[in-house]
Amino acid sequence: MTTAPLTPELLGSLLLAAGALAVLVKAAGATVDSLIALARHYDVPDAVVASTLVAVGTSLPELGSHFVASLGIVSGTLDPVVASATVLGGNMGSSTVQQTLLVGLFLVGFGRVTLSEAFRRATYYPMLAAFGLTLVVSFDGRVSRLDGLALLVAFAVYAYWTVSTHGKTEPLPKSASTRPKRDAARAFVGFLLVLASAFVVLRVVDDLVVTLGLNGSMVGVVTIGLAAALPELTTVVESLRRKTPELALGTLVGSNVVNPLVGFGLGGAISTYAVPPSVIRWDLPFKLLVGVALLVVARREGWVVRRREGAWLVIAYFVFVSVRFLLFAV
Numbered sequence: 001m002t003t004a005p006l007t008p009e010l011l012g013s014l015l016l017a018a019g020a021l022a023v024l025v026k027a028a029g030a031t032v033d034s035l036i037a038l039a040r041h042y043d044v045p046d047a048v049v050a051s052t053l054v055a056v057g058t059s060l061p062e063l064g065s066h067f068v069a070s071l072g073i074v075s076g077t078l079d080p081v082v083a084s085a086t087v088l089g090g091n092m093g094s095s096t097v098q099q100t101l102l103v104g105l106f107l108v109g110f111g112r113v114t115l116s117e118a119f120r121r122a123t124y125y126p127m128l129a130a131f132g133l134t135l136v137v138s139f140d141g142r143v144s145r146l147d148g149l150a151l152l153v154a155f156a157v158y159a160y161w162t163v164s165t166h167g168k169t170e171p172l173p174k175s176a177s178t179r180p181k182r183d184a185a186r187a188f189v190g191f192l193l194v195l196a197s198a199f200v201v202l203r204v205v206d207d208l209v210v211t212l213g214l215n216g217s218m219v220g221v222v223t224i225g226l227a228a229a230l231p232e233l234t235t236v237v238e239s240l241r242r243k244t245p246e247l248a249l250g251t252l253v254g255s256n257v258v259n260p261l262v263g264f265g266l267g268g269a270i271s272t273y274a275v276p277p278s279v280i281r282w283d284l285p286f287k288l289l290v291g292v293a294l295l296v297v298a299r300r301e302g303w304v305v306r307r308r309e310g311a312w313l314v315i316a317y318f319v320f321v322s323v324r325f326l327l328f329a330v
Contacts, residue, residue: 013204020200023193024061031190032060037177038184058251059258062091064194065201066263070270072199084273088264089217092283095259097229098252099127099287100317106236106248107310113245115303120295122165123249126158127256128291134260135284137268138275148268155261217276221324256287278328286323290316 056063069087072078107113115124133154137147177183236248267273294313298305 027193034187041177085217093221104313143268151265
């Protein structure tokens with residue numbers, strides 16, 4: 001593989017992508033905050049907000065990238081193979097950061113957490129099921145429109161089941177909107193910024209794939225994947241400060257339900273996806289294996305996970321990235 005020199009044009013593209021990623025993450029957070037405030041203003045039940053706006057909102061950078069990539073594929077402005085690989089790589093990269101690195105750092109910091117039966121039933125088992133279903137529909141190297149619809153229906157069923165069986169949730173920290181028109185406008189502008197910045201990132205990646213000789217999936221892992229997981233890092237810090245492990249684990253594990261089902265599903269339903277081999281041979285099997293392994297260890301320890309398991313998860317993330325670079329960089 002030949003490496004391109006760091007020309008002013010390449011440096012400019014990298015800086016543009018970095019700026020667009022920052023806007024993408026910031027705009028996504030502002031959009032979700034405004035939507036939650038509006039929901040509180042109109043007395044939408046917290047359980048419904050938590051299982052829809054909050055669940056999807058934490059993954060809005062990834063989902064916005066999926067939506068823009070699919071529109072680009074349909075309109076012909078983005079290469080279908082590169083765009084598919086980039087957003088799917090970003091999806092897997094972000095969710096793996098959350099599942100391994102951030103959960104691991106939280107356990108190391110918190111020390112000891114009990115995985116309650118309610119948490120396992122409401123979030124952890126659905127996460128493993130989401131990984132398995134996504135792997136099944138992607139196994140032929142393509143997410144068709146029918147596959148995408150199946151994944152979206154699976155998420156809708158999960159959201160409905162969550163609301164109907166776990167209707168009582170802790171009150172959301174966001175206050176109700178006092179100026180609904182202003183917040184509606186902010187949400188709309190924020191969503192437009194999410195889409196615009198995602199398009200910039202995807203166009204830059206489209207060029208970088210050719211210039212640097214990397215595949216779109218690997219670029220997606222180290223750009224969208226890392227940037228999109230940054231908001232969850234604040235959740236970990238806040239949970240450590242407030243000593244609320246359910247907040248951190250629910251957010252981090254819940255994002256791993258949303259990302260594969262809604263991300264793969266939305267893009268597949270709009271444009272179909274060409275699934276890169278790395279996602280089928282490494283990403284999804286690795287995530288499923290790590291998830292099951294932690295469950296087995298926790299069960300053996302009376303459903304308690306400690307700093308030791310947190311350290312293993314942190315190491316697992318670097319194993320994930322290292323194998324990705326060694327075997328699937330090009």
